[in-house]
Amino acid sequence: MAPGCKVAVIGSAGNVGASVVFSLVNTTYPADIMMVDVNQRLVRGQAMDLADAAWPTGHRVRTANLKEAGQADLIIITAGARQQPGELRDGLLDRNYEILHSILSGLKPVNPNAVVLMISNPVDVLTGIAQNITGLPKSQVFGSGTLLDSGRLRNYLAKLINVRQTSIHCHVLGEHGDSQFVGWSSARIGGVKLDQFPEMQTIDKAKIEHDIARTAYDIIEAKGATYYGVGVCGAILATSVLQNQHDIRSVCCHSTKWGGYVSTPAVICSRGIDRVLELDLDNEETEKMEHAVERIKGQTKRFVE
Ligand SMILES: NC(=O)C1=CN([C@@H]2O[C@H](COP(=O)(O)OP(=O)(O)OC[C@H]3O[C@@H](n4cnc5c(N)ncnc54)[C@H](O)[C@@H]3O)[C@@H](O)[C@H]2O)C=CC1
Numbered sequence: 276m277a278p279g280c281k282v283a284v285i286g287s288a289g290n291v292g293a294s295v296v297f298s299l300v301n302t303t304y305p306a307d308i309m310m311v312d313v314n315q316r317l318v319r320g321q322a323m324d325l326a327d328a329a330w331p332t333g334h335r336v337r338t339a340n341l342k343e344a345g346q347a348d349l350i351i352i353t354a355g356a357r358q359q360p361g362e363l364r365d366g367l368l369d370r371n372y373e374i375l376h377s378i379l380s381g382l383k384p385v386n387p388n389a390v391v392l393m394i395s396n397p398v399d400v401l402t403g404i405a406q407n408i409t410g411l412p413k414s415q416v417f418g419s420g421t422l423l424d425s426g427r428l429r430n431y432l433a434k435l436i437n438v439r440q441t442s443i444h445c446h447v448l449g450e451h452g453d454s455q456f457v458g459w460s461s462a463r464i465g466g467v468k469l470d471q472f473p474e475m476q477t478i479d480k481a482k483i484e485h486d487i488a489r490t491a492y493d494i495i496e497a498k499g500a501t502y503y504g505v506g507v508c509g510a511i512l513a514t515s516v517l518q519n520q521h522d523i524r525s526v527c528c529h530s531t532k533w534g535g536y537v538s539t540p541a542v543i544c545s546r547g548i549d550r551v552l553e554l555d556l557d558n559e560e561t562e563k564m565e566h567a568v569e570r571i572k573g574q575t576k577r578f579v580e
């Protein structure tokens with residue numbers, strides 16, 4: 276996409292939306308960023324503040340309404356209720372379905388070439404619902420999925436093995452939720468199997484998996500919400516789309532192999548998902564993947580024929 280292309284962030288008066296915009300204005304490929312929220316006073320203030328942060332990189336930041344946002348090249352949805360301490364992401368589904376439905380109605384007619392990036396929770400379920408309501412091709416609608424969890428995992432492994440996070444290829448898979456799991460069998464560092472590193476011999480994989488999945492709960496318990504981490508994930512994915520980068524990220528995308536939306540590595544380009552990668556999973560991981568897919572499908576079915 277050309278510099279100056281339009282990115283709409285819906286829900287950007289809130290923690291996550293504003294953090295996505297803040298991360299995005301710190302990237303060097305200038306876009307026309309439209310901030311949309313039902314809280315018009317707050318979003319106006321956020322847009323003015325974030326425009327002040329954008330002068331070194333040349334992004335344009337302004338408020339817009341849903342109709343204008345519907346014509347954007349990239350539409351990022353962060354609007355919705357967030358978890359209270361101890362609350363599961365699933366508990367947000369009914370409330371956030373209503374919000375998503377009203378937003379997608381307000382966006383109409385949606386630019387047929389738009390890419391939609393879903394971030395509101397439960398993200399894997401809402402991504403499938405967003406695709407169904409917009410009628411856009413499945414490749415053009417994807418969610419941030421387990422990218423944040425995979426980043427959390429890389430942080431842990433980087434400290435353990437003393438290599439940089441970006442040199443670690445290890446994905447959290449399945450669901451950005453409680454059924455997530457780590458694809459240990461496909462994990463590599465510099466082409467070497469993760470299990471071959473001596474530091475891996477003494478660690479408790481089940482505990483790491485559990486701690487990664489618990490991270491959001493711990494942050495919410497301590498400060499009420501999580502937003503900087505996902506803000507960076509939103510900007511990374513937006514940049515992959517805007518610059519047609521063909522980056523591989525674990526995101527929530529439609530997989531023909533699994534027959535539905537699920538979090539797995541995919542190639543991200545200006546049209547959204549260029550290709551879904553199918554990892555070689557071992558038997559235990561395959562069972563976990565099937566379980567995650569069934570959970571996501573089961574919840575999606577309540578809202579999609
Ligand atoms: N996928 C991920 O990795 C993550 C997802 N999240 C999710 O992101 C969502 C937002 O979280 P926060 O920003 O912390 O919440 P927040 O309460 O700070 O912000 C939500 C914003 O949505 C707006 N909003 C509500 N209904 C709207 C509508 N119909 N149209 C436009 N705007 C509307 C609100 O006015 C508010 O500004 C939650 O669902 C949360 O669970 C949060 C962190 C990570």
Ligand SMILES: CC(=O)C(=O)O
Nearest residue numbers: 364396423491501505
């Ligand atoms: C809130 C949330 O989904 C997270 O930080 O993982």
